[in-house]
Amino acid sequence: MLVFDAPKTTELCGAIPNPPTVFDENPLLELLNSDGFSIFPGFCDVHVHFREPGFSYKETISSGCQAATRGGFTAVATMPNLDPVPDSVENIGLAQAVIDRDSSIAVFPYGSITEAEKGEQLADLKGMASRVIAFSDDGMGVQSRELMREAMVLAKEVGKIIAVHCEDEKLKDDGYINDGEYAREHGHRGIPAESEWRELERDLELAKDTGVALHICHVSCRESIELIRVAKIDGIDVSCETAPHYLVFDDAMLEEDGRFKMNPPLRAQADRLAMIEAVADGTVDMIATDHAPHSESEKSRGLAGSAFGIVGLETSFPAIYTYLVQTGIISLERVMELFVYRPRERFGIALGNDFSIWNLEDTAPVRPSEFLSKGRATPFAGRILSGRCLLTVHNGKTVYLDEKALQETKARTCKSERTH
Numbered sequence: 414m415l416v417f418d419a420p421k422t423t424e425l426c427g428a429i430p431n432p433p434t435v436f437d438e439n440p441l442l443e444l445l446n447s448d449g450f451s452i453f454p455g456f457c458d459v460h461v462h463f464r465e466p467g468f469s470y471k472e473t474i475s476s477g478c479q480a481a482t483r484g485g486f487t488a489v490a491t492m493p494n495l496d497p498v499p500d501s502v503e504n505i506g507l508a509q510a511v512i513d514r515d516s517s518i519a520v521f522p523y524g525s526i527t528e529a530e531k532g533e534q535l536a537d538l539k540g541m542a543s544r545v546i547a548f549s550d551d552g553m554g555v556q557s558r559e560l561m562r563e564a565m566v567l568a569k570e571v572g573k574i575i576a577v578h579c580e581d582e583k584l585k586d587d588g589y590i591n592d593g594e595y596a597r598e599h600g601h602r603g604i605p606a607e608s609e610w611r612e613l614e615r616d617l618e619l620a621k622d623t624g625v626a627l628h629i630c631h632v633s634c635r636e637s638i639e640l641i642r643v644a645k646i647d648g649i650d651v652s653c654e655t656a657p658h659y660l661v662f663d664d665a666m667l668e669e670d671g672r673f674k675m676n677p678p679l680r681a682q683a684d685r686l687a688m689i690e691a692v693a694d695g696t697v698d699m700i701a702t703d704h705a706p707h708s709e710s711e712k713s714r715g716l717a718g719s720a721f722g723i724v725g726l727e728t729s730f731p732a733i734y735t736y737l738v739q740t741g742i743i744s745l746e747r748v749m750e751l752f753v754y755r756p757r758e759r760f761g762i763a764l765g766n767d768f769s770i771w772n773l774e775d776t777a778p779v780r781p782s783e784f785l786s787k788g789r790a791t792p793f794a795g796r797i798l799s800g801r802c803l804l805t806v807h808n809g810k811t812v813y814l815d816e817k818a819l820q821e822t823k824a825r826t827c828k829s830e831r832t833h
C-alpha cells in the first residue's frame with residue numbers, strides 16, 4: 414500500500430493516522446493491507462458552491478458533501494453567492510444552520526465582501542469575522558478600488574483572507590467564452606484575459622499597500638500567473654488556486670455545449686501551458702474545483718445561453734492524476750501539497766483523522782450520470798481518467814464507501830499476488 418505521510422513543516426496538518434491504527438479502528442480496512450491501494454490525507458477544496466440556502470434545486474449541503482467525499486475531499490469552503498448572501502451576522506447564521514444540520518464533512522462558509530455581493534457597500538466584515546473562513550464576492554469582481562481597499566484594511570485588522578474573483582466588468586462586457594480564435598470563428602462574444610489580469614494587478618497593488626492576506630481564485634491565464642509570480646518574489650502575501658479544467662482544456666477544444674462554459678472561460682493553449690508550468694514550479698499554491706452545479710435546463714442552452722459553471726469535485730483528483738502525474742509532469746507528493754497541505758495551511762484548516770483510499774489503476778470514462786452531485790455538466794464527460802475513490806473517512810467515520818469497487822480491487826490484487 415502506498416501511504417502519504419504529512420510533511421513535518423506543516424504543524425496545522427499533523428500526521429495522518431498510520432495504517433496499523435487505522436486497521437484497529439476499522440476492520441474493513443484490514444482488507445486493504447496489500448498492493449493496489451493508495452491512502453491519502455483528506456483533500457481540501459477552498460472553492461466550491463453548495464447553493465444552500467437559496468438554490469437547493471442546483472445542489473444542497475448534503476449532495477455537495479456526498480460529491481466531495483466521492484472525490485476524496487473531507488474539507489471544503491463554500492462561496493457566498495447564496496440567497497440570502499451571507500453578508501451579516503444574521504445571514505451567516507442561516508448558512509451555518511444548514512451546514513450544522515446536513516454536512517457530512519468539514520464545511521467552512523465564506524462571508525461576502527460587499528452587501529448582497531453588489532459591490533456597493535461593505536458587508537459586516539467585523540461582525541462575521543469569527544464565523545467565516547475568509548471573505549469573497551466570488552462570481553463578481555469588486556469594481557470599486559476604494560471599496561476593495563477598505564475591505565482589505567478591515568480584513569487585515571480581523572486577520573482574515575480576502576479571496577478575489579478578478580474580473581473587470583467593463584472589459585468582460587457581455588462575453589461568455591474566451592476572446593480567441595474559437596469565439597471569432599463561431600461568432601461568439603469573447604471575454605478577454607485582460608478582464609482578469611487588470612483587476613488582479615489592481616488587487617496586488619492594494620494588497621501590497623494594506624498588507625492583507627490575498628488569495629486569487631481560479632487563475633486562468635498567462636499574464637495573471639506572471640503577475641502572481643512577481644508579487645510572490647516581491648514579498649506580497651498572496652496565494653492562488655487554479656482548477657483542473659484550466660490545465661486540461663483550452664479553447665481549441667471547445668464544443669457547442671454548456672458543459673464547456675464557466676467563468677473564467679477556458680483560455681488559449683499558451684495560457685493552459687503557462688498554468689501547467691505554474692502548477693509544476695509551485696507558483697500555483699492549490700487546486701480548487703470551483704464546483705458550481707446548475708440544473709440540467711440551465712446547462713442545456715449551448716455556449717451562449719447556458720449558466721456559467723461546471724461541477725468538479727468528483728473528477729478533480731483523477732483529472733490531475735491522469736493528466737499531470739501519469740504524464741510525469743508532477744509527482745504525487747506535489748499533488749498532496751496542492752490538494753491537502755497548502756490549502757489547509759493557508760486557510761488554517763486542520764487535518765484530523767481524515768483520509769481516502771484509492772485504486773489508482775482503475776481507469777474508466779467519466780460518467781456524469783453516476784455523480785452524487787446534483788450537477789452533471791463537465792467537460793470531462795467521456796474522458797478516460799485513472800483513479801477511483803473506494804472509501805473516504807472524516808473524523809474517523811466512513812463517509813463514503815464504494816464497496817463493490819473495493820471488493821473488486823481486493824480480488825484483483827489477490828489474484829495478481831498469487832500469479833507472481
Ligand SMILES: [Zn+2]
Nearest residue numbers: 551552578630
Ligand atoms: Zn469566481
